[in-house]
Amino acid sequence: MPVRESGSLKLWQRRTQRESLSHWALWLIGIAIFAYCWQQISEATTWFFVWDAPRITQDIWSRATPPKWEYITQLGKPIWDTLNIATLGTIIALIMAVPIAFLAARNTTPSLLLIRPIALLIIVSTRSINSLIWALLLIAIIGPGVFAGVIAIAIRSIGFCAKLLYEAIEEIDTTQVEAITATGASRWQIMAYGIVPQIMPAFAGIAVFRWDINIRESTVLGLVGAGGIGLQLSSSLNVLAWPQVSLILLVILAAVVISEWVSAKVRAAII
Amino acid sequence: MLRLEKLVKTYKTGDQALKAVDLEIPEGQVLALIGPSGAGKSTLIRCINRLVEPTSGNVYLDGTELTGLSAGALRRERRRMGMIFQEYALVERLTVMENVLSGRLGYVGFWRSFLRRYPQQDVDEAFRLLDRVGLAHMADKRADELSGGQRQRVGICRALIQNPALLLVDEPTASLDPKTSRQIMRLICELCRERGLAAIINIHDVALAQMFVQRVIGLRLGAMVYDGPPEGLTPDKLTEIYGEEDWEATIEKVEEEDDVEAAE
Numbered sequence: 001m002p003v004r005e006s007g008s009l010k011l012w013q014r015r016t017q018r019e020s021l022s023h024w025a026l027w028l029i030g031i032a033i034f035a036y037c038w039q040q041i042s043e044a045t046t047w048f049f050v051w052d053a054p055r056i057t058q059d060i061w062s063r064a065t066p067p068k069w070e071y072i073t074q075l076g077k078p079i080w081d082t083l084n085i086a087t088l089g090t091i092i093a094l095i096m097a098v099p100i101a102f103l104a105a106r107n108t109t110p111s112l113l114l115i116r117p118i119a120l121l122i123i124v125s126t127r128s129i130n131s132l133i134w135a136l137l138l139i140a141i142i143g144p145g146v147f148a149g150v151i152a153i154a155i156r157s158i159g160f161c162a163k164l165l166y167e168a169i170e171e172i173d174t175t176q177v178e179a180i181t182a183t184g185a186s187r188w189q190i191m192a193y194g195i196v197p198q199i200m201p202a203f204a205g206i207a208v209f210r211w212d213i214n215i216r217e218s219t220v221l222g223l224v225g226a227g228g229i230g231l232q233l234s235s236s237l238n239v240l241a242w243p244q245v246s247l248i249l250l251v252i253l254a255a256v257v258i259s260e261w262v263s264a265k266v267r268a269a270i271i
Numbered sequence: 272m273l274r275l276e277k278l279v280k281t282y283k284t285g286d287q288a289l290k291a292v293d294l295e296i297p298e299g300q301v302l303a304l305i306g307p308s309g310a311g312k313s314t315l316i317r318c319i320n321r322l323v324e325p326t327s328g329n330v331y332l333d334g335t336e337l338t339g340l341s342a343g344a345l346r347r348e349r350r351r352m353g354m355i356f357q358e359y360a361l362v363e364r365l366t367v368m369e370n371v372l373s374g375r376l377g378y379v380g381f382w383r384s385f386l387r388r389y390p391q392q393d394v395d396e397a398f399r400l401l402d403r404v405g406l407a408h409m410a411d412k413r414a415d416e417l418s419g420g421q422r423q424r425v426g427i428c429r430a431l432i433q434n435p436a437l438l439l440v441d442e443p444t445a446s447l448d449p450k451t452s453r454q455i456m457r458l459i460c461e462l463c464r465e466r467g468l469a470a471i472i473n474i475h476d477v478a479l480a481q482m483f484v485q486r487v488i489g490l491r492l493g494a495m496v497y498d499g500p501p502e503g504l505t506p507d508k509l510t511e512i513y514g515e516e517d518w519e520a521t522i523e524k525v526e527e528e529d530d531v532e533a534a535e
Contacts, residue, residue, distance in 0.1 A: 178322055179360035179426075183433055184349035184377025185384075192385050193373050197364040 060242060067250060068243035075232060075251050081146050082228035083255065085221065086214035089153025094207055096158045101165035108169055108195065119162070127159030131217045135226040146227035153214050153221070160213075161206050168202035169195065204270045208263040215259040219252045272298045272469055273319070273437055278328035280314050280493075288314040290493040291328065296437075299467045301460055303480035303501075306490035307513050312473040315490065316439040319471075320352045321345060333436065350377035353430030355459070357442035359422040361414040361429075368410040370425050371397045374432035393432070400428040404458060420451035427459060431466070438463065438470035445475060452476070456483050477504065 004011045015023065102108045104119035135152035142148050177194035185193065222230020229248060236244040273296040280289040288311040296302055304312050317323035319330055321337060330337040337348055353374070361370045375393045376384055383389065389397075401407045404424040414422060423443060430438060440459060444452035456472075460483045463470050474480045480487060481501040489497030489504075489512040496511050497504070506518035 173363075175356060175358055175360040176362050179354065179356055179429070180362070180373060180376065182320055182322060182349060182352070182354040182439075183374050183429070184346045185373070186346060186376075186381060188381045189376045189384055192381070193362060193365070193376065197362050200364060 064242035064246040066243065067247035068241075069247065071244050071247050072251070075229065075248065078222070078229040078232050079251055079255060081149075082218045082222075082230070083215065085146060085149040085153055085218040085226075085228050086211060086259075088150045089218070090157060090207065090211040090214050092150065092154035093157030093161050093210065094203075096154070097161035097165060098203075100158065100162040101169060102191075104162060105166040105169035107172070107174070108191070119166075123159040123162045123166075125159070126155050126157075127163065129156070131156035132220060132224060135221050135224050139225050144225040144227070149218060149221040149226035149228055152226055153218055156217070157210050157214060161210055164206045165199065165203060168199045168206075172198040201270050205267055208266045212259050212263040216256055219255070272296060272333050273471075274329075274331040275315075275319070276329040276331070278315070278318055278330065279326045280311070280318055280323060281326045288493050289318065289325070292490075292493070292495055294488065294495070294498075296469050296471070299463070299469055300486060301463050301470045301472065301484050302486045302488060303484040304471055304473045304488050304490060305475075305477055305480055305512065308475075310490040311493040312490055313441055314493075316354075316441055316471055316473060319437075319439060320349050320354060322354075346377055350433050351436045353433045353435035353438045355423070355426050355430050355438065355440040355443050357445045359419070359426045359446075361422055361425055363413075363415040365414060366410070367401070367406065367412050367414060367417070367425050368397060370414050371401060371428045371432055374429040377433065396432055397428070400431055401425075403462075404428060419447050420455060423447065423451075423455050424458070427455075427462065431462060435468065438468050438472075440470055440472040442473050442475065444479065452479060453482075460484070477509065 002013050002016060004013070013020075100119050100122055103110070103115050104123060106112070106116070109116040109119070131152050134155050135148055138148040138152050142151070172195060176198065177190060180190050180194035218228050218230075219233075220230050222228045222232065223234045225231065229252060233245065233248045233252075236248060273294075275292055275294040277291045277293060278289055279287070279291055281287050292311075292315060304315065306312050314323055318325040319332075319337070321340075325338055328338065332348060332351065335348060337345070340348060362373065365373070369387065372387075372389050372393060373384075375389060379389060379393070398407060398410070401410055404427060406421060406424055406428075409417065409421065409425075414425065417425065438459070443455055443459060447455060456474075456479055459470065459472070462468070472480070472484065481504065484501060487497065487499065487501050487504060488495060489508065491512050497508050509518045510516065
């Protein structure tokens with residue numbers, strides 16, 4: 001009861017005495033836990049390295065600058081590979097994602113009880129594993145190189161594209177589909193006239209969005225040997241060739257900026 | 272030419288939208304279906320072309336029983352029933368021409384329609400129809416660039432290019448302003464007369480229905496409570512269909528509007 005009477009005065013407090021006491025107790029427990037955790041982390045940390053960090057950063061920075069500009073002649077092919085991995089991977093993913101999306105969407109699936117769960121399972125399983133891990137698996141299966149990278153990107157993107165696409169299919173305006181059905185159109189004609197035009201903007205948006213993401217993802221695939229500029233990055237890191245590393249990072253940055261610009265343009269053109 | 276026998280529709284929720292409706296429409300008759308929201312007007316016309324599956328009962332179109340047809344046979348019969356919708360239901364991202372030609376989907380194969388290679392006579396007919404409704408210059412516009420009245424005209428062309436024997440018209444004027452509403456209703460009725468089409472027109476606006484049709488059906492809670500000429504809609508009858516309300520104003524308004532029409 002926050003209101004207390006003392007004589008003719010009515011005193012009002014935010015909390016009763018009990019409430020404010022328990023409040024204080026909770027704060028105390030919270031601080032104690034924080035202090036304990038801090039201590040644990042501190043014991044597990046080699047503080048020497050942390051205190052050393054600014055000096056090391058400075059050291060790497062001084063070694064990495066200026067970038068080794070002449071190295072760029074060797075980067076043309078790898079960055080081209082990277083772009084191709086992203087682009088081809090996205091195209092393959094889209095080809096696979098379209099039928100899966102139609103099978104997964106509630107309003108177009110042939111069977112809600114059997115086929116839809118299978119399609120959803122494909123979407124979830126391809127989406128939940130990172131493309132780097134797909135690449136590791138695929139390198140073991142089909143050997144290192146660009147092809148493994150393309151397939152890794154493609155598999156990782158199927159679930160992403162199919163999920164966004166089937167959500168778009170489920171949100172279409174059903175009266176347009178009804179109208180096409182009423183003309184006596186066949187199942188495939190209903191799809192081509194009633195559904196496809198409605199999901200085209202979503203499809204194009206998803207395609208460039210995923211392509212944009214895949215450019216980033218494909219730059220690291222080389223770290224595990226799946227081709228592209230990541231291969232150069234990992235070998236330069238291994239031999240501590242910092243000026244090369246800094247140049248590679250600049251090239252990746254440029255590629256990402258360009259892809260960002262392209263996808264923004266494409267998206268603006270569709271809408 | 273169209274006969275409904277004991278048509279019943281019960282939705283999964285248990286709502287009985289249609290209670291054993293019997294109806295016969297002769298060749299070339301334009302009929303208005305009036306009734307409050309939820310009376311089953313939309314359900315009735317959707318049960319005819321089976322966009323909604325009727326629970327029981329029969330529908331005969333020129334002697335063909337529709338409710339028992341296989342998917343393929345149903346598609347062939349649907350070609351003979353053109354449908355016009357309340358919100359136009361055009362495919363918004365396709366052009367006017369594509370929308371009109373989509374009325375021929377029941378006649379052309381998948382690849383022809385997919386590649387937009389319609390037979391020349393279909394294209395000719397599409398241009399003729401667009402010209403008839405005054406939209407010949409709009410053929411290349413995208414459907415979402417058109418105004419409401421223009422879209423409904425495209426919807427009418429799409430229904431007519433099917434070369435139907437029957438038009439199913441679902442609230443054609445509900446999204447239009449009063450003037451456009453009249454123009455659209457007049458256009459539909461004129462075209463029906465020109466081509467000798469029968470039509471069932473669901474309509475909210477009693478006054479508008481009375482102006483244009485020869486026969487009115489009143490539907491209340493899924494059952495027919497009125498079947499007769501538009502002049503027979505007395506305040507008592509309207510009360511039976513819609514419930515208690517002062518109907519004198521509505522009926523007077525009709526007469527006034529008729530005078531205005533005549534003056535124009």
